[in-house]
Amino acid sequence: MKLLVVEDEAKLADYLKKGLTEEGFVVDVARNGVDGLHLAAEGDYDLVLLDGMLPGIDGLAVLAALRQSQQTPVLMLTARSQVEDRVKGLQAGADDYLVKPFAFSELLARIQALLRRGRPSQTPTEATILKLSDLELDLIRRKAMRAGKRLELTAKEFNLLSLLLRRAGEVLSRTELAEQVWDMNFDSETNVVEVAVRRLRTKLDQPFDRPLLHTVRGMGYVLEAREP
Structure with a gap:
């Protein structure tokens, strides 16, 4: 299955790509909101991992733009731990929310849970x-x-x-x-x-x-x- 990681922190992006590739996923990486939005709009991804704070366009703006044209599952990754920040992300259309720092095992479990739901236009x-x-x-x-x-x-x-x-x-x-x-x-x-x-x-x-x-x-x- 094909994933898109939109994350500007190079070390974390490389870590996620390596770990998810070892789990058998095909992974593309974007380092800013502009590139992330372009890839997400043009590529056929099963899930998007989206950082909340990005250069160019922030994560919430990327999410809002995506939700105008598609319902690809989006898992938000952010350092913001306040309840109101998580609520904003979910209300904007995120399917799940994970606060940094996080364990890779939890990230993987959340990805698998979202993928089990499938896309709305598909049966499981x-x-x-x-x-x-x-x-x-x-x-x-x-x-x-x-x-x-x-x-x-x-x-x-x-x-x-x-x-x-x-x-x-x-x-x-x-x-x-x-x-x-x-x-x-x-x-x-x-x-x-x-x-x-x-x-x-x-x-x-x-x-x-x-x-x-x-x-x-x-x-x-x-x-x-x-x-x-």
Whole structure:
């Protein structure tokens, strides 16, 4: 799932991106209100983490602008602990409010709770369950099942499978996989994608009769249910 962090404190923003990426999320970061509003308006995010005090446009103004066009869940992060400040944020359209400093475990729990609600235009199944043939991916519970059997995946393997499943039938290049899953510019000397795909295929396909993850020579990889 894709998150946007709008936070001007560089150390905290980097900490959040690292921790949430390790949990399997795809994370973009904006350092000010102007960039945050632009990304939130243009990107297809499942949730926005929004600092209350930002340069350019403050968090409440960003939130108010977003609520004119979309209902993406927003979790406000702020150093303001006064009740009236929290009330203002919630009244402006925030879905939850977390006061700094906070424990990462609590932040993660609040994110998961908000994601479980889904977007108003989606049913919970549409929002959180991906399926292909006998493969099922639960994005909230972080579970992958095939033919009723649990697949024990690492966070990166889960993220890789999630991307492939979201775009099932589409050939994804090594460059795109590296950018989307590892947030890195692809280096031809790096075999991180090939290694990850090989390990995922061992868990996803080898125990079963019908492979789903296919290599397209010279182009990349595709997840699809092909006829025998």
